[in-house]
Amino acid sequence: IRKGIPEAIYGEGKGAEQIVKIAQKMSESGHPILVTRVCPQKASEILKKAPFLEYNSDARLLHSPISPPNNSDKKVITVPVITAGTSDIPVAEEAAITLELNGIRAKRIFDCGVAGIHRLFDHIDVIQKAPVIIVVAGMDGVLPGLIAGIAPCPVIGVPTSIGYGANFKGVAPLLTMLNTCSQGLCVVNIDNGFGAACVAALICSRIKEFNP
Amino acid sequence: IRKGIPEAIYGEGKGAEQIVKIAQKMSESGHPILVTRVCPQKASEILKKAPFLEYNSDARLLHSPISPPNNSDKKVITVPVITAGTSDIPVAEEAAITLELNGIRAKRIFDCGVAGIHRLFDHIDVIQKAPVIIVVAGMDGVLPGLIAGIAPCPVIGVPTSIGYGANFKGVAPLLTMLNTCSQGLCVVNIDNGFGAACVAALICSRIKEFNP
Amino acid sequence: IRKGIPEAIYGEGKGAEQIVKIAQKMSESGHPILVTRVCPQKASEILKKAPFLEYNSDARLLHSPISPPNNSDKKVITVPVITAGTSDIPVAEEAAITLELNGIRAKRIFDCGVAGIHRLFDHIDVIQKAPVIIVVAGMDGVLPGLIAGIAPCPVIGVPTSIGYGANFKGVAPLLTMLNTCSQGLCVVNIDNGFGAACVAALICSRIKEFNP
Amino acid sequence: IRKGIPEAIYGEGKGAEQIVKIAQKMSESGHPILVTRVCPQKASEILKKAPFLEYNSDARLLHSPISPPNNSDKKVITVPVITAGTSDIPVAEEAAITLELNGIRAKRIFDCGVAGIHRLFDHIDVIQKAPVIIVVAGMDGVLPGLIAGIAPCPVIGVPTSIGYGANFKGVAPLLTMLNTCSQGLCVVNIDNGFGAACVAALICSRIKEFNP
Amino acid sequence: IRKGIPEAIYGEGKGAEQIVKIAQKMSESGHPILVTRVCPQKASEILKKAPFLEYNSDARLLHSPISPPNNSDKKVITVPVITAGTSDIPVAEEAAITLELNGIRAKRIFDCGVAGIHRLFDHIDVIQKAPVIIVVAGMDGVLPGLIAGIAPCPVIGVPTSIGYGANFKGVAPLLTMLNTCSQGLCVVNIDNGFGAACVAALICSRIKEFNP
Amino acid sequence: IRKGIPEAIYGEGKGAEQIVKIAQKMSESGHPILVTRVCPQKASEILKKAPFLEYNSDARLLHSPISPPNNSDKKVITVPVITAGTSDIPVAEEAAITLELNGIRAKRIFDCGVAGIHRLFDHIDVIQKAPVIIVVAGMDGVLPGLIAGIAPCPVIGVPTSIGYGANFKGVAPLLTMLNTCSQGLCVVNIDNGFGAACVAALICSRIKEFNP
Amino acid sequence: IRKGIPEAIYGEGKGAEQIVKIAQKMSESGHPILVTRVCPQKASEILKKAPFLEYNSDARLLHSPISPPNNSDKKVITVPVITAGTSDIPVAEEAAITLELNGIRAKRIFDCGVAGIHRLFDHIDVIQKAPVIIVVAGMDGVLPGLIAGIAPCPVIGVPTSIGYGANFKGVAPLLTMLNTCSQGLCVVNIDNGFGAACVAALICSRIKEFNP
Amino acid sequence: IRKGIPEAIYGEGKGAEQIVKIAQKMSESGHPILVTRVCPQKASEILKKAPFLEYNSDARLLHSPISPPNNSDKKVITVPVITAGTSDIPVAEEAAITLELNGIRAKRIFDCGVAGIHRLFDHIDVIQKAPVIIVVAGMDGVLPGLIAGIAPCPVIGVPTSIGYGANFKGVAPLLTMLNTCSQGLCVVNIDNGFGAACVAALICSRIKEFNP
């Protein structure tokens, strides 16, 4: 555990056995475990030998059980995870579960793009009070900029590879976010829900622990 | 004059003399004249020999005098030309003057991006009643999609080369517009205010003349 | 229904169940339904639970039944949908059916590129009288510009991903269309027949309803 | 003032007069003023008519006078602004002054790349205690990822256009930062020191004001 | 002289003195001389010391005097050099003069794009009888494909860097030509009139000399 | 048959039935038939209903039977088709068979790249006497430029998509060929053996038929 | 055998039979054999007919048996092959086995990126004494530059296609390495472990044999 | 001095004063000094205050005086620096002088591309005996691969930004070199003569000092 947030294993280029080995070692030392980008088939192979893990197929994550935050705990912080479309949900779930593994409550607000913008307005209160917001969007990627335009907190934009044609697998929304005129928007790699959650978790940890 | 809208001369690659010659020939045949992308210096050279032209330095256009539309004429159509920022105005002026040369009234509504979105709301009525809207935007290029999301008419997006870094001289807003989730948005080349006005003028001419 | 044209569901990133749910909700409220980019397998799953829909496998569209326009209805407008090659037909069908769902008659004129340009000349009359034309082309994408050069109405170019090598999945025809020297051509995203039809439908609705 | 941080004017596309007008209006309402990307010549023109502004030629910023933070004020937060090379300093200064205008102390640590990495180690304490760090780097852009690898706080990477050949005016360091394996790094547009400071200022404001 | 066509000197990266030296050496050996891409200023410097050369400022070429082809010589072949616009003329002149230096007659047919296509029809006879045609075009670059569609000989397309926005300095017309559906079109580098003329000259030399 | 060379059908985007229909119509009119880019499975479906066709699986071509050129016919021209590697053979075969369908003899000289350059020297005589040469190369694509450097005839370069990494599916060899310093090299689209053969066939037909 | 290092066969574009034939011919002449990029299935087909070869499935290499270097042989040189992640191992194995076929000892040091950098420090001695180092890295590709910053020998960077989103299949780490500020780093193509080993082997052969 | 080769200062982004200061400090400590990418004007400013430096305007380098290698010193190694054209000489000079500052003799062999390949053959002996070769080439960048195909030592390719059109400021030759089929070629950044010389100097130092 560097930096106070759990280390993660990048699952894409690794065999089931390799992952089991690393997970077992980490498990022995009592650390929470997170493996990203694991397809269902590889996951079920791993689970046989590493039953102390759970699999979330939406997020393609293998992870240690998540203990629900103690609701009376005043120190539990809630971070909204918002998506433009329903196709962006897997990336949003990767972010949400990474937050939860870091002891942060994730408030899921999904499908708030052009056709569902009213859903966003139902949660205007959550947006006003958030310490940081994660916004996940593909296609034209305009939602993070819109939310950054109204929220009094930093926004982390996650472009997704959802789209076709001149979308170029997420390059279009990535560029939209980088060129935003809104203040307070920063960006992580295309489809990198995990990375967005790490930034958000560090902001939350600074909010709790920082003494000027 | 093909297609009912005036022919235009692309001024960038041509010398002053060349342009004077073409303009004189067109002038003799009584056609309205439009020369695009003429820098001030070249324009003043041309004006000496072609005093029947006027120069608009904002739009970098040389053109025949524009006769103000007869206000009592019921058939005069008004097309809103909207920009996100003040830096987008030259491209918008190119569009507006091209409209006016086609006998269409241009309603200029400038600087309505993220920081000036309230200016847009002052004109919501114009947007609701327009036959077609031209929206000019650089940086992240989100404004055309937003307006297409609320207007009951087609919107023509004009990306501009205003921006820096990962803007790539207008590629970012071009991609944003091509990937829009809003219905009714189409796009022309970066900085092509003239082209947008031609599409709008043809829509207006169809509105006036079409018989199913 | 924003803007007078039916809302569409982007089918690519959604599961069959998700789509069924949304379709049922829309169906209850009496709205016409359109789901884009649905592969045959997903479509047949959906049709079992949403028998009120029809599937067009060419266009990869699920949609409400289309009532044939009343031929005596003078107000029915006809929009030509032209393709350069036969490989472009799926995208053209997406456009044509979207038009029909909006109460517009689609006139299909297919395979009119370099090797079939004579087919175009058979329909010169349709082109001269159209309120707007949709032209679908891959490879070098020159057809929309050619038609815009002769038609007295706006043309909406739809680049397709048909081609190979330096075609870059539709980027080549997209650039050709954006750089056209013809007046009156605007463009939508690669393979976006649906989007082109939305612009066309809004032009038709303005033709019918606009009062200056 | 949306969001608690001062509005900024993007100076690049605007004339001196335009900027004077906007600045005067903002000045009357008592808001702090920030104009980005103003070249020296334009700045001196503006200063004649807007003597209430100051110009920082390194950062190419025009701004209201900065009141030095009251050192006894326990609430003043310090944010490190680190650069890899000396050529990155203008972008870093843009960030630093934007921070200062927001009442935050900027700790400048410059020229800490490959050849000056020892300078970084002199400030390891500052890095350990920071609420957030801004790291500015061109060329290969590796420094932000290295710092994110050791700092227990979020890091905002600012790629710069410093470099040549396959650097592509900042694209290379932008990609390096987006692909980082370090946790806690997010990115803004190439050369966008202002944007990085806005994100940092919002993090600081959340640290001060957030109540879970 | 490799290959039977004169060697050329690429002038762009060379000083006046360097070019003079090479030209003098070639001159002594009696070879025709061609220096490409020489700006007027450098040319006049060179001409002082190499008065046996001539300068064509349109084509930016320095070259040995061209002896007009003996009109009674039946063996003189004529190659049409066609441009889409007037801005493409410099590149076309580079091709035409290179042809002439190779003893080929160049038939210049300029400005035959969308707005001047009638000029092309005046020369349909020349096109039908040509051994090979050079077609120079910027913007959307459609003209070479159109001519290849009607000419019974090979066509060499030369994309030019004329255009703006999504033209990308000639990439758009280059892609259009590479993706043509017409048979018999091949392509050289953007703005490479010299290279096109070399291919054409070799075709002409094969026509004259080839014995199966 | 436009232009004296047989029309071809682009097979990639068409169903077996579609192709059968077009082929039968062409067959009735006595024209030679060529269908490009047909995978083996589709080919065998087509052959059942169009037994007058033959399939070449290397070249992925369906075509009319090729009558071997009458060897005593002095007018039969031979065109060398050269490849850099063995992986480039399918594209070279597409070119060779297209030549043969046009009554031209194809001389196949394969695998002459860096490691097999000696094979090239065995055929130096063929190269010296050719009317035109087709050179097919992937990877770095240097072979066409080398051959153009020694051959006294035009060379048509065909980049292939063979390669990996920074090859970008043929873009690397395409650029190499476009930037050649050799005189007499022109280029067609990546993997477009058919297109190269069309240019070569037209050169051969001009050699036979041209009268200045 | 050109150049003193064994010739290799690029396996990707070749059939099993083709490879068998070439291997048999090389085997007869007593040369060591190396076939790159052979998938397991093709390998087992080949092994049936060419039992004198061995297959390494990690490296996707078919090769002659490797005789372990005589440990008492003072002239055996050791080259470190280092990877940033475990997913980079296949490319590293391609390099290592190529080295071994050239009589060089490969010292494998894997998984030394951001999360495993301590593993690197265990081998600092090997790095200090190496004649040349091969460093294989995907994602952000920073490791080769870091090692070049501390090693007193040349470093060959091999970018891999491991990554996602704005990684662009290895372009991101390729650019990082090309833009390094470290002295002594050169680069080969993405995933080209074989090429890196060839450069390293030539350096080793110069170390052994060079006489100034 | 890390790594045994002199530290260099990247001059492009630095003011004259900054450079003077750094140079004076390095000078005091007795280190050889090298400042890259210094334009003549800045150089003359610097030389006034740092007279212990010399300026090479071809290479745009400021450097400590170079002591000519003692010719009787058997340990002086000679490295060939070869260019394809004369326009590539500045980059080659940057490499040559960097070599000389490292005590290595640079053998300049310039202008050996397509039109001057005979010059290369005059030096075949030098190539056969070199410890490493630096080859500098723009346009199509084929020369490094050709030399790597015949030299029994590593070759370092330096792509230059010489070229036009689809050269993309050196991207074309960079890709050619990365995709080479020759063994033993590695690459540095476009125009990076300095970087190539550093790799070569380290190879030479290993040749002198390495003990297996």
Ligand SMILES: Nc1ncnc2c1ncn2[C@@H]1O[C@H](COP(=O)(O)O)[C@@H](O)[C@H]1O
């Ligand atoms: N999906 C992901 N995207 C970006 N970085 C990741 C991801 N998953 C894990 N990582 C990081 O990659 C590194 C682990 O790589 P590895 O050692 O290959 O498992 C750690 O530094 C993780 O923080």
Ligand SMILES: Nc1ncnc2c1ncn2[C@@H]1O[C@H](COP(=O)(O)O)[C@@H](O)[C@H]1O
């Ligand atoms: N094929 C398509 N291309 C572009 N936009 C689409 C397409 N299909 C649906 N849409 C739009 O995408 C939005 C629906 O997204 P969703 O809520 O994810 O179904 C609506 O605004 C539709 O107009």
Ligand SMILES: Nc1ncnc2c1ncn2[C@@H]1O[C@H](COP(=O)(O)O)[C@@H](O)[C@H]1O
């Ligand atoms: N404008 C040009 N475009 C492409 N190649 C050229 C051009 N001008 C000269 N060349 C070729 O470049 C080589 C001359 O390069 P250099 O030795 O640098 O003068 C010769 O092979 C010429 O055929």
Ligand SMILES: Nc1ncnc2c1ncn2[C@@H]1O[C@H](COP(=O)(O)O)[C@@H](O)[C@H]1O
């Ligand atoms: N492989 C190919 N590459 C480029 N053009 C082709 C190819 N095959 C056929 N064509 C051309 O494409 C057109 C046929 O298109 P289609 O009508 O769709 O069969 C004709 O003009 C052919 O010359």
Ligand SMILES: [Mg+2]
């Ligand atoms: Mg939605």
Ligand SMILES: [Mg+2]
């Ligand atoms: Mg504004």
Ligand SMILES: [Mg+2]
């Ligand atoms: Mg067709």
Ligand SMILES: [Mg+2]
């Ligand atoms: Mg430094």
Ligand SMILES: [Mg+2]
């Ligand atoms: Mg014209």
Ligand SMILES: [Mg+2]
């Ligand atoms: Mg081979």
Ligand SMILES: [Mg+2]
């Ligand atoms: Mg690792």
Ligand SMILES: [Mg+2]
């Ligand atoms: Mg030369």
